[in-house]
Amino acid sequence: MxxxxxRTRRLPPYVFAExxxxxxxxxxxxxxxxxxxxxxxxxxxxxxxxxxxxxxxQDPRTHRYSNSRGIPGLRRALAGYYARxxxxxxxPETEVIATLGSKEGIANLAQAITSxxxxxxxxxxSYPIHPYGFIIAGAAIRHxxxxxxxxxxxxxxxxxxxxxxxxSVPKPLALVLNYPSNPTAEVVGLDFYADVVDFCRxxxxxxxxxxxxxxxxxxxxPPPSILEVPGAKEIAIEFSxxxxxxxxxxxxxxxxxGNRKLIEALARIKSYVDYGAFTPIQVAATxxxxxxxxxxxxxxxxYRQRRDVLIASLASAGWSVPSPAASMxxxxxxxxxxxxxxxxxxxxxxxxxxxxxxxxxIGFGEYGDGHVRIALVENEHRIRQAARSIxxxxxxxDPSRSRGRLRLVGN
Numbered sequence: 001m002x003x004x005x006x007r008t009r010r011l012p013p014y015v016f017a018e019x020x021x022x023x024x025x026x027x028x029x030x031x032x033x034x035x036x037x038x039x040x041x042x043x044x045x046x047x048x049x050x051x052x053x054x055x056x057x058q059d060p061r062t063h064r065y066s067n068s069r070g071i072p073g074l075r076r077a078l079a080g081y082y083a084r085x086x087x088x089x090x091x092p093e094t095e096v097i098a099t100l101g102s103k104e105g106i107a108n109l110a111q112a113i114t115s116x117x118x119x120x121x122x123x124x125x126s127y128p129i130h131p132y133g134f135i136i137a138g139a140a141i142r143h144x145x146x147x148x149x150x151x152x153x154x155x156x157x158x159x160x161x162x163x164x165x166x167x168s169v170p171k172p173l174a175l176v177l178n179y180p181s182n183p184t185a186e187v188v189g190l191d192f193y194a195d196v197v198d199f200c201r202x203x204x205x206x207x208x209x210x211x212x213x214x215x216x217x218x219x220x221x222p223p224p225s226i227l228e229v230p231g232a233k234e235i236a237i238e239f240s241x242x243x244x245x246x247x248x249x250x251x252x253x254x255x256x257x258g259n260r261k262l263i264e265a266l267a268r269i270k271s272y273v274d275y276g277a278f279t280p281i282q283v284a285a286t287x288x289x290x291x292x293x294x295x296x297x298x299x300x301x302x303y304r305q306r307r308d309v310l311i312a313s314l315a316s317a318g319w320s321v322p323s324p325a326a327s328m329x330x331x332x333x334x335x336x337x338x339x340x341x342x343x344x345x346x347x348x349x350x351x352x353x354x355x356x357x358x359x360x361x362i363g364f365g366e367y368g369d370g371h372v373r374i375a376l377v378e379n380e381h382r383i384r385q386a387a388r389s390i391x392x393x394x395x396x397x398d399p400s401r402s403r404g405r406l407r408l409v410g411n
Contacts, residue, residue, distance in 0.1 A: 070098025125368030
């Protein structure tokens with residue numbers, strides 16, 4: 001039966017569902033699936049953060065409703081993080097808000113600021129909440145293609161941005177950015193942000209920046225914040241999360257920072273729909289931000305080591321994949337012999353024949369269909385095991401198709 005509800009009708013079928021069903025069926029049959037599909041950190045949260053949560057939960061006063069904006073101590077800690085990391089001063093009362101992860105923050109901001117028919121500019125490919133949070137809120141999405149490789153030409157992006165604005169009626173309300181990028185792992189410098197801020201200030205367009213992977217980097221220079229650009233707070237809000245930085249995905253704690261008007265709009269919506277994260281979680285998040293940061297470097301180095309093993313192992317298997325400069329993902333072009341299949345069929349083949357799960361690029365937008373996303377969520381032994389299986393698969397497979405089925409050489 002077709003869905004009867006306007007908002008759900010605007011959502012396409014979940015692209016990852018088919019691969020997930022295959023994965024679940026294979027595991028139910030006892031097969032060993034090496035899963036690079038979901039960006040779900042596999043390491044435990046650092047002990048001092050867990051200990052602080054346990055301590056806080058022993059106090060029955062913390063069992064009551066919390067504060068949807070975030071407890072004051074957490075908001076001060078978030079402001080302190082921006083001061084230390086980016087040299088950006090924020091007012092914890094008016095320019096910082098705690099969220100249930102960056103995903104919730106973006107979705108609720110979309111509800112707060114979007115009217116039906118508003119136009120939102122979103123890079124393609126992109127993390128699904130970036131376009132669909134606004135689609136659910138009633139917006140129209142205009143995509144900016146960034147899927148044909150790294151942003152080597154900054155002028156090219158600005159040209160596409162200017163063209164999108166010129167051909168949009170009504171004028172776009174906001175532009176979404178996400179660097180380091182999920183899924184492409186692309187990074188940009190402060191000069192890129194400066195150009196975007198200058199353009200959007202002149203055209204009266206808000207900027208919504210997602211820097212959830214700002215601390216998972218392998219390049220010499222840490223990824224910047226858009227709020228470092230003078231005047232950016234006049235139009236920009238930035239979201240981040242403790243999920244990857246401190247290996248806290250299930251804790252669901254993140255934040256927004258920047259423009260006061262956007263922060264207040266988000267706070268007003270949140271006051272109607274949630275009471276904030278459980279107070280002990282917010283206390284533990286405060287301890288994470290204010291406490292020792294050696295755990296962040298350890299987490300970063302773990303991803304670096306996995307990245308290096310993955311790229312080298314896949315190269316030995318005959319699959320050339322660019323080494324990501326940041327994030328916990330590799331954005332892998334589909335091997336040339338399989339390009340015509342598209343990312344979904346290739347992902348299904350890889351799962352069925354090599355027992356390796358990846359995320360099809362089409363799930364992040366049409367311009368991602370030439371790639372698959374590989375998450376660094378398996379240990380080095382499992383990565384090497386996956387590469388051996390992939391090597392065998394690539395050596396035996398003939399991508400000729402009959403109703404989407406694999407034909408093996410010699411069969």
